Amino acid sequence: MTQPVVLIDRPSDLPTAPEGLRVVATSDYLTDPKSAGKGPVRIINLSRDLVYLGRGYYASLLADARGHKVLPTAATILALKDRGRVWSGVRAVERVLLRALSRIKEAPEASFSIDVYFGRTQDARFARVAREAFDRFRAPILRVKVTLDATWGFYVRAVSQRTVDELRADEHDTFAAALDAHTRREWRDPSAKRPVRHTLAVLIDPKEAMPPSDPKALDALERVGARMGVSVERIRTRDYARLSEFDALFIRMTTALDNPTWRFARKAEDEGMPVIDDPTSMLRCTNKVYLAETLLAKGVPAPKTLILDAKGLTKAADELGFPIVLKIPDGSFSRGVFKAENPSELKKIAKSLFADSDLILAQEFMPTDFDWRVGVLDGQPLFVSQYKMAPKHWQIYNHGATGRGKSGGFATFSVQDTPKDVIDVAMKAANLMGSGLYGVDLKQNDRGVFVVEVNDNPNIDQGVEDKVLKDKLYERLIDSFITRIRAR
Numbered sequence: 001m002t003q004p005v006v007l008i009d010r011p012s013d014l015p016t017a018p019e020g021l022r023v024v025a026t027s028d029y030l031t032d033p034k035s036a037g038k039g040p041v042r043i044i045n046l047s048r049d050l051v052y053l054g055r056g057y058y059a060s061l062l063a064d065a066r067g068h069k070v071l072p073t074a075a076t077i078l079a080l081k082d083r084g085r086v087w088s089g090v091r092a093v094e095r096v097l098l099r100a101l102s103r104i105k106e107a108p109e110a111s112f113s114i115d116v117y118f119g120r121t122q123d124a125r126f127a128r129v130a131r132e133a134f135d136r137f138r139a140p141i142l143r144v145k146v147t148l149d150a151t152w153g154f155y156v157r158a159v160s161q162r163t164v165d166e167l168r169a170d171e172h173d174t175f176a177a178a179l180d181a182h183t184r185r186e187w188r189d190p191s192a193k194r195p196v197r198h199t200l201a202v203l204i205d206p207k208e209a210m211p212p213s214d215p216k217a218l219d220a221l222e223r224v225g226a227r228m229g230v231s232v233e234r235i236r237t238r239d240y241a242r243l244s245e246f247d248a249l250f251i252r253m254t255t256a257l258d259n260p261t262w263r264f265a266r267k268a269e270d271e272g273m274p275v276i277d278d279p280t281s282m283l284r285c286t287n288k289v290y291l292a293e294t295l296l297a298k299g300v301p302a303p304k305t306l307i308l309d310a311k312g313l314t315k316a317a318d319e320l321g322f323p324i325v326l327k328i329p330d331g332s333f334s335r336g337v338f339k340a341e342n343p344s345e346l347k348k349i350a351k352s353l354f355a356d357s358d359l360i361l362a363q364e365f366m367p368t369d370f371d372w373r374v375g376v377l378d379g380q381p382l383f384v385s386q387y388k389m390a391p392k393h394w395q396i397y398n399h400g401a402t403g404r405g406k407s408g409g410f411a412t413f414s415v416q417d418t419p420k421d422v423i424d425v426a427m428k429a430a431n432l433m434g435s436g437l438y439g440v441d442l443k444q445n446d447r448g449v450f451v452v453e454v455n456d457n458p459n460i461d462q463g464v465e466d467k468v469l470k471d472k473l474y475e476r477l478i479d480s481f482i483t484r485i486r487a488r
Contacts (some may be wrong), residue, residue, distance in 0.1 A: 004183040005029075005036045005068075006044045006389040013046060013164040016172055017285075018180035020340035026059050033066055040197065042245070044183070046140060046164045050077050055175040056163075067488070071244065072139040072161070073271075079475060080161045089136035093144060094156040100125060101154055104301055108146075111133070115162070115171065116142040117178035119241045122171075133159055135241050141167070197229040198485050200478075201246040203264055204234050205253045214254045214258070216462035221250075224474040232480065243267055248274040248481045255282050255457050277456040281434045285456035286359050289330045295451055300429050302451045303443070310354050313346055317360035322346075325363040328353055341367065366450065368391040372442040374426035375458050375465060378480055379435055381427065383465045384418040385475060386411045412467040425449045437477075 007026045008014050017023055030037040036043065043063045047056030050072070057077050063070035072080075096269045104125055114126045117152070119134030121127060126144075133142050141162040148154050167175055202218060204211065213221075218234060225232035235242065237260040243249065247300035249268040254276055255261040265282055268275035277285075284290055292305045303325075308314050316324060326349050328336035338353075340346040353360045369389060375382040389410045415423065430449045439458020443450050459465060466473040 003037060003039060004042050004044060006046055006179070007056075008046050008164065009048045009055070013048070014176070016176040018176060018183065021183060026055055026186070027437065030055065030062065033062075036066075036068065036111055039249075041066075041068045043068050044140060044179070045070055045072060048163045048165045050161060050163055052078060052081070067249075069244065071409070076138050077161070080139065080159070090159050092136055093129060093133050093159060097126070097129050097144070097182045098154065100124075102130055109401060110148040112146050114144040114146065115306050116144065117171075117175045118182040120178040120181070121176070122174050131241055137161070138214050139243060140179075160387065189330055191221055198247045198482060199231045199233065199245070200225060200248050200250055200481055201233055201235045201239075201243060202250045202252050203261065204236065206236070208253060211252060212254060212457045212459050217460050217466065218252065220462060221474050221477065224471055225478050228475065228478050228482070230478050232478075237264075240264065240267070243273075246273070247485050248380065248453065249276075249277070250477075250481070251277050251457060255286060257282065257286055258399045263312075270488060274481060274488070276436045277478075278434065278436055281436045281438070281456040284433050285438070285454050288327055288453070289329045289359055291454060292361060294335065294432050295429065298428075298432055300432070300451055301425060301448055303366045308350070308360050308362050309358065312352075312362075312481075313350055317343060319397060320362060323365045324351060325365050326353060327361040328357055329359060329361070359476045366443050366445065366452075368404060368443045368445060370417075372422050372426070372440075372444060372449075373458065373465075374423060374430075374442065375460075376427060376430035376438045376440060377436075377476060379427075379431060381415045381418075381423055382437075382476060383460075384413045384422070385465055386413070386469075416470050419444075419449075419470045422450050425451060429454050437480075 004021065006017070006021060006023045007029050008023060009026050014023060022037065024035050029043075043059070044342075045056055045060050045063070047054075047059055050056040057074055060070050060072060060077060061074040064074060114121055114123065114129055116130040116133045118140055119131045121130035129144060133144050137159055139161045143160050143162050145157045145160065146154055147157045158290065164175070202221065204218070222232040233246070240260070240263070243264065248461070249264060251265060253259070253261050253263050255265075261277075262279065262282060264276050265277060265279045269279055284294070289307055290303070292307060295302045296305070306312065306318060306319065308316055322340065322342055324340045324346060326338045326340060326346070338349045341348050350360065370386045373385045373387060375384070421444060422444065426442060428437040429440050433454050433456070436456065438456065439455040440451060441453040441455065443452055460473070469476075
């Protein structure tokens with residue numbers, strides 16, 4: 001379990017420290033690395049001198065060098081001194097502020113401030129503003145300064161960092177309660193049977209109809225993780241502010257660049273946390289235009305694909321013939337994929353797709369009884385499955401069907417029992433995307449093996465993808481995160 005350690009300059013800086021919390025003098029931490037204790041450590045830096053080359057700055061800088069997670073980081077300390085670097089974050093806080101003000105009947109004063117303590121504030125009307133400010137500017141104490149302009153209305157003039165010595169007497173209890181809540185999960189958690197070396201957050205959406213992993217697979221991941229000394233905890237999008245409490249992030253929501261998964265991945269990367277899926281993989285895999293161009297440029301076999309604008313329908317019909325498969329650039333789970341049987345259907349489907357995207361893809365129709373899926377982790381094959389077409393349908397998912405008929409069956413193989421050319425083509429495609437976790441979809445016919453898609457967060461469901469390896473699949477996942485964490 002990661003042990004929180006609070007750094008202060010003087011005992012009077014934290015007169016009501018939460019019971020059981022380890023408090024260390026900043027001067028001791030600077031001169032003695034052992035003062036923070038043994039095992040994984042998370043530093044909460046409450047030093048007074050949070051300026052460039054000040055004692056507090058050096059404490060955060062040394063924490064990073066010693067492998068200790070720290071709040072705030074040295075980079076955050078510098079960023080909060082640079083108005084230009086925090087501008088986008090200020091605007092994000094302002095948007096939340098304006099929504100909060102729209103719900104308040106009695107307008108505040110022309111100028112006021114919102115004091116934020118670990119994402120909390122004394123004024124319940126601005127609770128969401130406080131959370132947003134802490135999410136954007138990871139510092140223990142912040143002040144959001146708000147001003148009313150006669151022409152433009154209320155706006156956030158600045159978000160600045162405060163230090164504990166600036167707290168008024170009436171703020172101490174509120175701050176101590178916020179500190180207690182922020183650290184409670186770590187230092188009050190019951191001892192596990194095996195010492196916890198690392199913590200892994202798994203981002204899920206319980207309401208998602210077709211998530212990348214079912215609850216039983218996540219149960220298995222938690223069980224195997226505990227056996228390997230890794231605490232696995234499922235989090236939701238509302239836990240964004242807690243992300244830095246963990247050592248790594250595993251995204252098990254369907255990824256997209258316009259949903260919270262992108263924001264979580266970016267934040268994890270900014271915090272220096274290992275993350276699967278990483279932002280680069282998401283950017284590459286979620287867009288089929290990028291995939292089509294990359295496969296073509298690198299000579300990876302794929303169904304013949306054309307990138308179309310609204311003027312390219314005739315070319316698609318002439319070069320591909322009918323039926324033609326049409327795809328939106330960022331669909332998933334067979335959504336956004338359509339089949340046109342004739343010119344009339346081609347125009348109708350394309351018109352609806354161009355309403356949402358300037359480019360679409362047209363692909364030769366390649367009928368098969370099943371699609372291969374090769375799971376690839378860290379540049380090595382992890383699992384191999386065959387997904388059969390949905391009954392009376394040309395895809396493995398039939399989103400227009402009801403009940404049990406919306407997907408076909410499956411078969412899972414060992415890597416050794418899979419045709420070599422299937423593995424070889426899959427590995428070549430996955431390695432073009434990065435070194436994370438990928439699911440390469442392939443079709444096989446008498447012409448060879450062809451890559452249809454590379455997914456950045458492939459399905460891992462209990463009894464399907466793990467049918468051959470069972471717990472060893474989850475062991476490899478956990479071991480990958482351990483390796484990544486240690487490589488930091």
